[in-house]
Amino acid sequence: MRNSIKNIIFSAARFLPFNYLKKGKYPTLLPFYHTVEKKQPQYIGGYRVKNEQQFEKDLDFLLKHYEPIGLNDLKNQQNIPQNAMHISFDDGMKSCSNNIAPILLRKGIPATFFINPSFVDNSDLFHRFIFDMAKKQKLKLSEELKTYPNKASLFKQTEVKESILENNIKNTAIYMGMHELKQLNREGFTIGAHSMDHPEFYNIEPEEQYRQVKESMQWVEKHFNPSAKAFAFPFTDYGVGNALLQKIHTENLIDISFGTAGLKHDNFPNHLQRIPMEKKHYQHASRILKYEHFYFRIRGLMNKNTAERDD
Ligand SMILES: [Zn+2]
Structure with missing residues (x-):
C-alpha cells in the first residue's frame, strides 16, 4: 500500500481507543525489539532506540492488554489465551x-x-553498524556498501579511512558473550x-540463505539445545521463498520461524510475523499497536491479511 495512504491510516488510528481496536480475532501478538539504551548509540541508524523508562512504559501497556507466554506454548499453540503475546x-x-x-524478570x-553466532563475544560485527557509524562520522561511502555482499570492502574502506570507527565500535563490547547467553538461558x-x-536475505543466493540458517541453528542447538528451535530472519523474510522454508522445516532444523511484516497471518505453517517496536522516531507501544490493528482491519476488508511468497 502506498506510503501516503499508510500515513492517513496511521493518523486516523491514533484517535481510536485501543480497547475498541483490539476486539476481534487477530494473530498472536509478537512484538520485538533490539536494544534498550540510555541514549541512541552512534552505530544504530536504522531505528530509534528506547531507553529503560520508555521500554517499561511499553511493557506496562502490553501487560495491561496481553498475557505473556513462552516460546514452547507459542510453538504448541495449545490452550493459549486469545490475548497471548510472545516478546523477542x-x-x-x-x-x-x-x-x-532484569526488567523482564522483575515483571515475569x-x-x-x-542471536548471530558470528557476533558472539564480539568476534565480528554487523555491516550496518559500521556503515551507519561511518555515515555519522561523515565518511563518504557509496550506498552500495550498505548491504551484505559488500561487507568485506566496507570493512576495508572504513578501516583505512578512520580509526575513529575502531575506537567507537570495534574496541567496545557491544555484543553479549557466551557468559551472558548462558546466563539468559539459565534465567529461563x-x-x-x-x-x-x-x-x-533478499541479496544472497538460496544456497547461502540455507547455509546461514543451518549453521546458526546448529550452533544454537549445540550450545543451548532449546526445546523449541526458533529462527528469526534478519531484517525481513522478504526474498525468502517457500522452498527454503519447506526445506528448513522438514529437515527439522527449526520448529518455528519468524518474519517482521507486522500484525499479519502467514500462509506457511509455523512461520509467524512479528511487529517491530522501534521506529524511525520514538513511538509508544500504544501508538504502534493501534496502527497495526487498524491497518489489519482495513486490509481484512480487502482480504489482504496473509503474507504470501514465491516458491
Ligand atoms: Zn537483526
Whole structure:
C-alpha cells in the first residue's frame, strides 16, 4: 500500500481507543525489539532506540492488554489465551543481559533472544553498524556498501579511512558473550538463531540463505539445545521463498520461524510475523499497536491479511 495512504491510516488510528481496536480475532501478538539504551548509540541508524523508562512504559501497556507466554506454548499453540503475546529481541546486544533481562524478570515476562553466532563475544560485527557509524562520522561511502555482499570492502574502506570507527565500535563490547547467553538461558529465556552474520536475505543466493540458517541453528542447538528451535530472519523474510522454508522445516532444523511484516497471518505453517517496536522516531507501544490493528482491519476488508511468497 502506498506510503501516503499508510500515513492517513496511521493518523486516523491514533484517535481510536485501543480497547475498541483490539476486539476481534487477530494473530498472536509478537512484538520485538533490539536494544534498550540510555541514549541512541552512534552505530544504530536504522531505528530509534528506547531507553529503560520508555521500554517499561511499553511493557506496562502490553501487560495491561496481553498475557505473556513462552516460546514452547507459542510453538504448541495449545490452550493459549486469545490475548497471548510472545516478546523477542534481535541481534544479541549487551543490553539484552544488562538492561532488558532484569526488567523482564522483575515483571515475569518470558522472552526469546535471537542471536548471530558470528557476533558472539564480539568476534565480528554487523555491516550496518559500521556503515551507519561511518555515515555519522561523515565518511563518504557509496550506498552500495550498505548491504551484505559488500561487507568485506566496507570493512576495508572504513578501516583505512578512520580509526575513529575502531575506537567507537570495534574496541567496545557491544555484543553479549557466551557468559551472558548462558546466563539468559539459565534465567529461563529462550535462545534462537538470527543467521550467522545478519545478511539481507533478499541479496544472497538460496544456497547461502540455507547455509546461514543451518549453521546458526546448529550452533544454537549445540550450545543451548532449546526445546523449541526458533529462527528469526534478519531484517525481513522478504526474498525468502517457500522452498527454503519447506526445506528448513522438514529437515527439522527449526520448529518455528519468524518474519517482521507486522500484525499479519502467514500462509506457511509455523512461520509467524512479528511487529517491530522501534521506529524511525520514538513511538509508544500504544501508538504502534493501534496502527497495526487498524491497518489489519482495513486490509481484512480487502482480504489482504496473509503474507504470501514465491516458491
Ligand atoms: Zn537483526
